[in-house]
Structures are given as structure tokens and as C-alpha cells.
Amino acid sequence: MSYVLEMKEITKSFPGVKALQNVNFSVLPGEIHCLIGANGAGKSTLMKILSGVYEMDEGSILLYGKEVKITSPADSKENGIATIYQELSLVEELSLAENIYLGNYLNPKGGFIKWNELNNQAKDLFSLLGLSLSPNLLVKEVSMGLKQMTEIAKALSTNCKIIVMDEPSTALSGEEINKLFDVIRLLKKQGYTIIYISHKLDELYTIGDRVTVLRNGKWVVTEELKNVSQSELIEHIIGRKIEKQTKQYNLEQKEEFLKVSNLTNKNIKNVSFTVGKGETIGLYGLVGSGRTELLRAIYGADKLIDGEIFINGIKKKITSPKNAVNEGMGLVPENRKTEGIIANLSIEANAFLPSLNKYSKSRFLQQTKIGEMMKQSIEKLKIKAPDPKTEIRNLSGGNQQKVIISKWLIHQSKLLLFDEPTQGIDVGSKDEIYKIMRDLASQGTSIVVASSEIDELLAICDRVLVMFEGRVVKEFLSPVSQKSEILNSAVSGS
Template sequence: MTQAILQLQAIEKSFPGVKALDKACLNVYPGQVMALMGENGAGKSTLMKVLTGIYSLDEGQIIYQGETRTFNGPRDSQAAGISIIHQELNLLPELTIAENIFLGREITSAFGRILWDEMNAQAAALLARLAISHAPQTRVGDLSLGEQQMVEIAKAISFDSKVIIMDEPTDALTDVETQSLFKVINELRAQGCGIVYISHRMQEIFTICDAVTVLRDGGFIHECAIADIDEDRLIERMVGRKLADQYPRIVNTHQGCRLAVSELSGLGVNNVSFNLNKGEILGFSGLMGAGRTELMKIIFGASAKTHGEINLNGNLIRLNSPQQALDAGIAYISEDRKGDGLLLELSVKENMSICALSKLSSGLQLRHQDEIAEVDQFIGAFNIKTPSRDARIGNLSGGNQQKVAIAKGLMTQPQVLILDEPTRGVDVGAKKEIYDLINRFKAQGMSIILVSSDMPELMGMSDRILVMHQGQITGEFDAAQAEQETILACAVGKTLNKDIA
């Protein structure tokens, strides 16, 4: 077998109250893509932060190009030829694409003057490799979340690294952008680059990876060629048990319309009408920029409507702020948990209960014991891996942060729950837990809007699916009879089933 370019041997790392890594191991081979798999909290991101010097290791060895190494931070590891694309974006929105790509290593003349033409030209070449149409002078804050992710990828590629770590690189990407990324990965593989690919999207793992390493509870479980394992056995290695019925559909026994949206227009939304029934999961499909998130933000009062009506339980409601939506019984879980969903410096408890304080208070007095009881109930129900309810949420894994964000919405006891990409960055075991909880609330009559780019999730969990393109609804389908090809046809603008409910 090819000699590994990078070996992490018996790595141990502890934080107060938790052992994050327990003899974790990883081998990365030149010209191969190594999938690094495991549930949220398994230690994947922590292991990568130890590798790149963000965290110091407690025990173990890092062997890189045949030598034992210790890196003192990301700059040190980058200089050695190891780059990482983090799951959470690390871009400066006020700077241009080129400025972000070359931040801290600007191309300058002998006299220290920035050579803007050269820097923009090199950035343009990187963007072309990834099929990004924006000019390098474009302000990053004007890009979509997926486009910003592509800039992060371009930045990592620009280092000409020997090892590139990709932590959930496609979470915010469209299918077209994902294919562009795969093309670049194949180029890097042909050049002898070793790639660590962290993703919860099984189809991607079996499409682009050569081998897989599984971690569980911070420890090494298994390494094998991707050809020697199937999806069921891989999931079993990850979660430590067989996972049956990944998308558990339950029959809706409730009747009546909960939410009626009529001719709604606003930023990115044009004359949208639909009904959401009691106890129904209504899926929204569409390509990036189709207007799904913009529509949800108008319904939640976070963006202004220019035309149309929203009726809840037969009553016209006017929502000029998210607080008014919460008071009316509508909760929204953003696709951007870091930017919109969570306060990373606060605790798990504070994040989870912040929107439900009015329901947990008597007059001006917060009922602390009720707050603790509710928070502990959701921590248990969601299997949130945290040292305690008082732990800083910024120290939790991305998937566990997402569970807290969903629990935060549920604690308001909404009649309508809007979930925008709720399982982005969440492992298969945690997804199943989230699906079971969604079904529990569905059975109680809660109405749920599920915005998702994960087609199996959308088709597996929804009762009906609406498809959007350029701010309009172009199709409606009963999920049980829906076909992926037809949904995608509507997503690119072909209108079917025009009689939208």
C-alpha cells in the first residue's frame, strides 16, 4: 500500500469535563481522498484542529512526510503544506473575494506596494477553476452562503498544499457547485495531493472518496477502502448500532388549514400562495437563490412584504418583526446558525431558552427551575453532547449547536415551525433523532415547513413538496408519489401542477 503522507497516531485531547479524543488515529495517502466519518461530537473537527495547531495535543504523534511534527498554529501548518477549509466560514464580508483569498499574504512589489492587478488575476484563475462567475473585486458580503463557501475553497486551494482538509465543504453548495468542487478534487488527487473529506452526505462519500476512517466517541473505530464497505455497514460503524427506517414517515391525522399565504411578495419573492395544514410537514425544494429562505424570512417577519396576506388559523396577521411572529406562534430556525441562530459566547441553556423567556416567566420574574427542566428535557431528547447545560455553546460541535438551535425554536411551543436546512452538518444518527422529534410534534398537530437541499430528506419526511424558482412556486407534489427528476425540472423553471393549494 502507498506510504501515508500524514499519520495521526493515538492522539489524545481533553477539555474541562470531557475527553474529546481518545487514541484517535488517521492516515492520509498521497493522491487519495480519505473520508473522515463519525457522529457529531465523535472528534472529527477536534482532531483536525489538533493537526493544524489550533489545539495542542495531550498525547500521541503527528507524522508528516516521514517526520514527527508539532504545529504551533494554522500559519505554521499552512507553511508546511497543510490547509483546512473549516465548516464555519472565516471570511471578512467587507473585503473583496481577492482580498479574502490572499489576506495576510498579499502579492506585493519589492517596495511593499500591493500588486492589485496580479492579485486579482490569480484570484480570477482560482475562481475559474471552481466555475465561479463573480469578479475577484466582488465584495464577499454580497455573495450567498454557498458562494462564500466556494471562496473558502478557493482560498485553501491557493496555498498549493500537499494535504487539504475539507470539513463539510458542500453543506451550503448547490448540486452544480458541488460538481465543480468534485472536478477540482479530482485534479488535486491527480497531482498527488492527500485530501481529508469530512461530510455527513453518504452519497458524496461513496462518489468522491477512496477510503474511509471512522471515529466514535473520540476514538478510532475502523479504516478501509470505500469499495470494501456499504452505506449500512458504514452507518453501523459510526453509531455503534443498526439504524433502521432512516426517514420515518407518519400519517397526519389532523384536519384543517393552519397557515394560508396569499399572493405574498417581497425581496426575492414574487406572488407566492400556499396553504399549510395542521399536523403537516410541507417541504420546500429549489436551487440556491430560488427564494425559499427569503420567503421564510417574510413569513417570520424578518423581511418586509410588499404585497399579500398571511392568515394563521383563519385570522389575518401582520408581522413586522420576528418577535411578533414568535408571539403569534411562528418560529423560524435559520440555515445560518452562526450568523442568525445562536449567540456563541452564551451557554447552552441561555441559547435554548432565550426566545421562550416570556413563556417561562411570571410577570418580570423568570421561573429558573422551569427553565432548567425544559432545557434538560431537550438536551436529553436531542441527545445533545455537552458537558453541562451551562457550557459555552461555541465549544460544542457544529451538529450539537444545530440541535440546540432547533430546540430553541421548539421551546417557544409554536403552532408553525419553519426549519431551514435543519440537518445541515448533522450526522446520520442525529438526523434520525431530529426526524423522530419532528414527527412527535407533527403527531401533536404542529405544522412544519421543511426547507431542504437534501432530496432524500425532503422526499422522505414531507407530506407535500412545493418547488420554487426565481421567487415563484413552479410545482406542487404529494411526496409519496414525487419523483426527483420532476422536482428538479421544476427547480430549473419548468412549471408543473399550476393549481397550487
């Protein structure tokens, strides 16, 4: 069998971490090869070696049977490999066309950039992807889905043969994901080879030909998707069977903790509801229905035009996240890279940021206490990191998310607002996070969670509120038995 790409016996260590150990990864021409594994398994690292971002310690890379040396992103590009990274790399203030040709147009032949030509080329690339899109739009003006498409157009502009997509669907809505799949199928038809990373296992069966599973930096299996079931994949990913837990409803009336009344701003309209102590409320709705905006409004991150917020029956003026944190709230935001973490601070610094006051005595930090608590959190949340002093940006995506959650556990927040809490989290950790949320609730923490995954809400929520065009249009008690009604309500708005 002739492979287009073979990565052989790849080994890579970072200080304190063996990220990859003797990994073999072979890709057939024209296939969609899915690469999966738990958070921190080594998927992105393997692909960064292929794209010349990291140098491997040992191993070899063969393209069309011939060994190649890839020691820089330029080498990778020259060898026909294009990579779309987990964290998109577009410049928000530039146009789509400028982003596509960024790095290529800086040294134009003859010294002048031919804008008309570039714009036309960008337009052609978009129409190749089945999109009629103005290349003059700024990145910040377009949806997440179109940003992803722009990254793909950028990849195509490099005359690549192999396209690596690292969790491209994570931040996309259902409809955008379908569009992405259409584009991937189109690319396959045109002869491109695609390496596709995702935590959403059902996606693999829709789009993939073969799958490779990594676990703890090691190769576990490569198999045709049609020959392997989802539960087998889960076992390969986490190394054991998963025990599904189900929501235990606590139907007794709970003492009210939060009440919002008539909340209104430019994105939400007349939203009123209560959350009891130890109660978990789900917010479901289509993209743009106002879920994120509602959480932000409660948290003081977006201004209110009208409405009131009561905590323990007392009216509170919450005009900033600082106020909200002082009132015992914590937010796990949707966009962790820009809102959730401070990239070049350590895990510990990120985790203790809101709690520093609590753990300092006459201006001195209680280092021992902090160290102990951090250790507990790392164990409890199974955060995979060599050391609490590791810079958070060196953690895998899912592990960064766990640090954000640990921040509010340490702060002992009374009300947690979660926005897409398991975005980019692997199947095993997902269940762990649900368990943590259930435990928090049973200890009296109030939770409001916005999610586009209905099954996630059904696994953890006592009640589900459906949002539509900024309003809460319906409330579902004991939601588990009403999945299709909830889905319908989100679409119809009634």
C-alpha cells in the same frame, strides 16, 4: 507503505469532554481520505490539532515519516497543510483577492502591496481551478459555491501539499457540489492530498479513496471505500443499525392553522397556501427558487409588498420576527452561525431566549424549572454537551443545530418554519430529528420545511409545494410516490 501524514495516539480533552482518545489517522500521498462520524465525534477537533488551532494533550504527528511539532497555525502552514474550516473564514467586505492573500500581504517585501500582482496571482489560482472569475469581486457579492472556491484558492496560495476540507459541501447546491468535486479531482491529479469531511455518505463514494470513521472520540475503522457499503458505514458511525421509519400519512382534512394569500415581495410572487394543524408542508425547489425567502416573509424577517397572513382564520400583521414569535411561530434558519445562535452565550441562554418571559416571575427567572426543561431537551434531542452552561460555540456544528430546534420546542411553537433543518447533521441524528418533527406534527404542531434534499421532504411531509422563480408552481399530495415528478417540476417550473 509510506504515509504522507500520520497522527498517532492523539488524545485531547476539553473541560468535561474527552474529544479524542488515542486516535490513529494515517493518510496516503495523493489520496482523497474521507473523515466521517456523528456530530461531536471529534472530526473537526482532530483537524484543528493538525492545523495548529488546538494543541493535543498526547500523541504525535508525522509528516513523511518525520515527527513534526505543530503548535500554531503558522507551524501547520509551514508544514504544507492548509485547512478550510467548517465555518468559512472569509471577510465579506473584502475582495476575493484580498481574502486569498489576507495574512500574507500585510508584510510585503519592500513595504508596498503590489495590487496588480496580487490580482493577477489570484486570477491564476482561479484559472487553475477552472474558473474565470474576477478577483476584484467582493466576497459578499458571490455565491456560497464561489466562496468555497475562494477558500480553496487561498489554501493553494500557501504552497500546501495537504488540504483539509471540513464539510465543504454542506451549504452548496447540487450543481455547486459537482463543481467542487471537479476541483477536488483536479487537485488530486496535480498531486495534492485531500482530507474530506462530510455527513453526506453518497458523496464519499463519488469522490473518496479511503475512509476513516470516528465514534465518540475514538478511531473505529479505516477502509478503502470500494470495500465498505453505506449501511456498514452507518453502523460504524452510530454503533448500531438504523431503523428506517416511514411517513404515516394522515389524510383526514385538518383544521387550518396558517393561511397565506398572495404573498409578494422582491423575491416571491403571489404565493398562496394553507397549513393545517398538525400538517407538514414541504417546500422544494432549486437554489434561488425562493424557498428561504418565502419562510422569511412568513416570519416577518423580510418585508412584504403585498399579501395577507391569517392565523386561525384571523388576519395578522406580521412585520417582524418578534410579531411572528408572539403569534406562535419559530424559525430554524438556514445559516445558523449568523442567524441561529448567539455564539458566546450558553446553550441554555440560547435555548430560552424567546421563552424568558414565560419563565420569569416578577422579574426573577425560574432557574429550577429552566434547568429541568433544558435537561429534558438535551436528553430528547441527544445534544452532546458537557453542561447546559457551555458556550454554544464550543458545541460541534450538528449539536448547535439541535439547540436551535430545542429553543422552539421549549417555546412550544404552534408553527415551525424549518430551513434546511438537517444541514450538517449526522445520519443517526437526522432520523432522530425527523422523528421529532413527526411527533410534533402528531401533537398538532404545524410545520413548513424547506429542503434541497428531496428524500428528507418525502420522509416527513404530507404535501410538497414546488417553487420556481419565486412562485409556487405545483402541489403534490402524497408525495412519496411522486419523487421524479417533483424533481422534474422543480427543474421545469411547471
